[in-house]
Amino acid sequence: MILVTGATGNVGGKVLSLLRADGHKVRALTRDPAKAAFDAGADLEVVAADLGRPETLPAALDGVQKVFLMSLGANKATHDAHLVAAAREAGVEHIVQLSTLGVEMAEDPKKNPLGHWHRVAEDALRESGVAWTILRPNGFMSMNLGWAASVKAEGVARGPLADVPEAIVDPRDIAEVAVRALTEEGHEGRVYELTGPQALTGREQLAVLGSLLGRDLRFETVPLAAHREMMLRHFSEETVNGVITTLEEAIEHGSELHGRLSPDIQRVLGRAPRSFATWAHDHLDFYRA
Numbered sequence: 001m002i003l004v005t006g007a008t009g010n011v012g013g014k015v016l017s018l019l020r021a022d023g024h025k026v027r028a029l030t031r032d033p034a035k036a037a038f039d040a041g042a043d044l045e046v047v048a049a050d051l052g053r054p055e056t057l058p059a060a061l062d063g064v065q066k067v068f069l070m071s072l073g074a075n076k077a078t079h080d081a082h083l084v085a086a087a088r089e090a091g092v093e094h095i096v097q098l099s100t101l102g103v104e105m106a107e108d109p110k111k112n113p114l115g116h117w118h119r120v121a122e123d124a125l126r127e128s129g130v131a132w133t134i135l136r137p138n139g140f141m142s143m144n145l146g147w148a149a150s151v152k153a154e155g156v157a158r159g160p161l162a163d164v165p166e167a168i169v170d171p172r173d174i175a176e177v178a179v180r181a182l183t184e185e186g187h188e189g190r191v192y193e194l195t196g197p198q199a200l201t202g203r204e205q206l207a208v209l210g211s212l213l214g215r216d217l218r219f220e221t222v223p224l225a226a227h228r229e230m231m232l233r234h235f236s237e238e239t240v241n242g243v244i245t246t247l248e249e250a251i252e253h254g255s256e257l258h259g260r261l262s263p264d265i266q267r268v269l270g271r272a273p274r275s276f277a278t279w280a281h282d283h284l285d286f287y288r289a
């Protein structure tokens with residue numbers, strides 16, 4: 001049995017679907033099964049649990065051999081530590097953890113809180129005695145869905161990173177690597193850096209979208225203070241402050257790390273990572289006026 005956390009979310013949802021398509025028995029973890037819209041089937045169990053409430057985790061892990069582990073924002077370190085401790089108790093054999101490439105810039109927690117939260121989470125897993133695989137993706141291509149409403153309405157994308165080249169990665173590739181790590185031998189003790197095949201700035205990503213849509217699109221750089229206000233509508237203050245400080249660092253020093261192209265998707269999947277043009281083509285309806 002494979003437990004999938006974040007099963008109603010972006011990467012975890014794709015991991016769940018791919019595992020089911022490959023014929024594996026899966027257990028989907030969600031805080032609210034009534035809200036989750038899973039396709040029912042004999043291969044699927046759904047469990048109500050909360051990574052912030054450790055007392056809910058033993059039942060979720062009962063009879064589980066492998067876990068796909070993700071958690072969010074400022075909760076990353078504590079939520080992952082809860083799951084890892086419960087998994088060790090339950091005799092879980094292998095955990096595949098979603099981390100971030102930013103861990104590599106996490107030396108100073110004050111400059112890179114996001115990387116630091118993930119590093120603490122990675123360390124808890126490495127020290128647990130449970131076999132592990134760590135996935136360190138660069139920024140997700142799907143973050144650009146945040147541009148959809150303004151692209152549709154005004155032909156404008158707004159963001160803080162107009163000119164920092166980033167080898168952003170397709171979440172479908174992250175999920176495919178996670179599934180390989182969960183279901184094949186030989187991935188234990190490995191850290192995979194997951195990037196797209198090309199480093200593109202925000203402006204260049206928008207140009208790709210514009211050419212597919214046949215529209216002239218404009219990038220408007222948003223000062224970090226305004227970006228912070230926008231984020232506060234969706235996330236906790238602690239998470240937002242961590243992300244903003246990390247963005248400041250990325251704008252100043254991060255282009256080497258975020259522009260780097262990793263061979264790991266090619267190595268694990270035996271094919272090149274999906275390009276941003278492919279991701280954009282497959283999600284174009286979100287941007288059509």
Ligand SMILES: NC(=O)c1ccc[n+]([C@@H]2O[C@H](COP(=O)([O-])OP(=O)(O)OC[C@H]3O[C@@H](n4cnc5c(N)ncnc54)[C@H](OP(=O)(O)O)[C@@H]3O)[C@@H](O)[C@H]2O)c1
Nearest residue numbers: 006007008009010011030031050051071072073100139140
């Ligand atoms: N976005 C990026 O560019 C980027 C870059 C590098 C790394 N990452 C990593 O990827 C993660 C985001 O992955 P994603 O896009 O797949 O996330 P997502 O779709 O936003 O995740 C939402 C999921 O989190 C679950 N969740 C939230 N709080 C929970 C709790 N207390 N207990 C259990 N489950 C909880 C939700 O489950 P329910 O609501 O069903 O309970 C839902 O399935 C980040 O946290 C980071 O670690 C992201």
